[in-house]
Amino acid sequence: MNEALRTLSKGFSSVRIMEFCGGHTHALVRSGLLSLLPKQLRMIHGPGCPVCVLPPHHLQAVMDLLGEHPSLTAVVYGDLMRIPTLGGQTLAQMPPSSVKMIYSPMEILKLAEEHPERQFLFLAIGFETTAPATAVLLKELRRRNTKNVFVLCLHVLTPPAVQAVMDSFCGGADGTDLGSPGDRPEAIIGPGHVSLVTGISCFEAMAQRFKIPIVISGFEGSDLAEAVAMILRLLQQGQTGVFNQYTRALRPEGNRQAQSLLAEVMTVRSSFVWRGLGELPRSALALNAEWSEFDAEKRFELKYRSVPEHPLCQCGAILRGQKRPDDCRLFNKACLPTRPLGACMVSSEGACHAYLQRVEEEART
Amino acid sequence: MCHAIPVKLIEKSGDIGVGERGGLRMEINLSLIPDARVGDELIVHVGIALAKLEGESSAGNSGSAGNSNEDSEVTGRLLQ
Numbered sequence: 001m002n003e004a005l006r007t008l009s010k011g012f013s014s015v016r017i018m019e020f021c022g023g024h025t026h027a028l029v030r031s032g033l034l035s036l037l038p039k040q041l042r043m044i045h046g047p048g049c050p051v052c053v054l055p056p057h058h059l060q061a062v063m064d065l066l067g068e069h070p071s072l073t074a075v076v077y078g079d080l081m082r083i084p085t086l087g088g089q090t091l092a093q094m095p096p097s098s099v100k101m102i103y104s105p106m107e108i109l110k111l112a113e114e115h116p117e118r119q120f121l122f123l124a125i126g127f128e129t130t131a132p133a134t135a136v137l138l139k140e141l142r143r144r145n146t147k148n149v150f151v152l153c154l155h156v157l158t159p160p161a162v163q164a165v166m167d168s169f170c171g172g173a174d175g176t177d178l179g180s181p182g183d184r185p186e187a188i189i190g191p192g193h194v195s196l197v198t199g200i201s202c203f204e205a206m207a208q209r210f211k212i213p214i215v216i217s218g219f220e221g222s223d224l225a226e227a228v229a230m231i232l233r234l235l236q237q238g239q240t241g242v243f244n245q246y247t248r249a250l251r252p253e254g255n256r257q258a259q260s261l262l263a264e265v266m267t268v269r270s271s272f273v274w275r276g277l278g279e280l281p282r283s284a285l286a287l288n289a290e291w292s293e294f295d296a297e298k299r300f301e302l303k304y305r306s307v308p309e310h311p312l313c314q315c316g317a318i319l320r321g322q323k324r325p326d327d328c329r330l331f332n333k334a335c336l337p338t339r340p341l342g343a344c345m346v347s348s349e350g351a352c353h354a355y356l357q358r359v360e361e362e363a364r365t
Numbered sequence: 366m367c368h369a370i371p372v373k374l375i376e377k378s379g380d381i382g383v384g385e386r387g388g389l390r391m392e393i394n395l396s397l398i399p400d401a402r403v404g405d406e407l408i409v410h411v412g413i414a415l416a417k418l419e420g421e422s423s424a425g426n427s428g429s430a431g432n433s434n435e436d437s438e439v440t441g442r443l444l445q
Contacts, residue, residue: 023368057418076412103411103412104392104411104412104413105412106394106412106413107412110382126384126411129369130410130411131413132397132413133410133411133412133413134396134413136394136396136397138414139396148399177428193368193369193372193408193410193415196415196416198370198409219368219369245393247419248418248419248420249408249416249418251416255397255398255415255416257396257397257399258397258415261397274444284367348368349368
């Protein structure tokens with residue numbers, strides 16, 4: 001496989017490819033492909049890690065709320081448990097009655113039925129892949145006439161984030177750590193599981209705007225190798241547009257059922273602040289007015305406080321693809337999965353967490 | 366978070382199914398793939414089926430880049 005990529009790479013002095021998804025970063029490392037790629041191929045790791053891009057002030061607001069409401073339980077996906085907030089406090093340190101970790105939102109239905117005396121606040125995070133699960137939960141809450149579950153909808157959208165990263169290579173408002181247009185990715189490996197929901201046409205405008213090929217890929221090492229090969233061929237031919245490597249699962253139109261459900265339940269926020277990318281217009285979802293009975297933002301007064309990051313933490317620049325995890329002085333020293341200082345080390349999809357696996361692998365060989 | 370896995374549907378009752386992967390069973394919500402049938406390979410994310418796999422099976426694929434028959438097939442495709 002590596003030989004095949006080497007053959008295709010001949011004729012290129014350098015190629016910069018951004019994989020958007022943290023899941024792709026993880027698969028590149030886990031499969032060994034990242035180390036095997038020809039030297040002229042440079043992978044730029046994108047911000048597609050939902051936990052990494054969530055500003056910690058949301059978690060802080062929920063933790064403050066738990067302090068004010070003893071009968072309230074926060075329900076979260078596992079990766080959120082260890083995100084540090086003010087004073088390094090995490091949800092994992094809260095009393096067990098205050099926080100429940102779930103794999104699927106459907107588990108909340110049982111929790112709510114078994115504990116009618118408690119209220120449950122679901123931190124609904126994730127990209128378009130995860131938003132439909134929140135919408136399915138909401139429909140079921142209404143069908144069952146459940147009154148003790150509230151959803152803090154913090155789902156985010158992929159295309160504005162991809163665009164923000166691409167734009168940041170032209171210089172941005174804050175002027176720090178920004179790459180130059182010459183460093184901008186020449187191709188993108190697009191998000192396979194997001195696209196199962198959205199379809200692939202939502203990336204077409206970006207491909208045309210930046211005149212690049214975007215290849216939507218599956219998550220096996222062999223998928224990614226094939227996606228890289230497709231990109232090299234497309235670059236050789238000077239082709240731009242959106243292409244589908246993940247044909248065994250991905251229909252170009254996505255999941256229409258999920259799209260309808262999202263349109264019924266959610267609405268696009270006018271703007272949303274992302275960790276590392278700043279405030280992006282129309283980049284996140286909220287519950288629409290028809291579903292306000294379940295909306296935690298309507299039910300509770302969430303008070304937002306600033307949560308400063310560690311001064312040496314490079315998560316922001318790493319999420320913009322402008323630094324690598326091993327450029328950070330904290331990486332694998334002060335910042336480790338057992339005591340993470342930045343979100344990119346917490347989540348298994350975070351680039352720092354993925355790179356640590358690479359370091360450990362290299363140490364073994 | 367965007368991690369989704371291929372799972373074989375082995376039981377179905379309305380919008381709820383039971384999936385199996387690597388000997389482990391899990392409940393799956395099928396409301397977004399209403400035409401799913403027992404025997405289908407589904408892509409499941411946080412307990413919700415999002416898509417059906419067509420053709421080649423991926424359930425149980427380890428994802429290793431260097432040691433499967435799939436890889437030799439892919440190498441062939443890469444050079445086409």
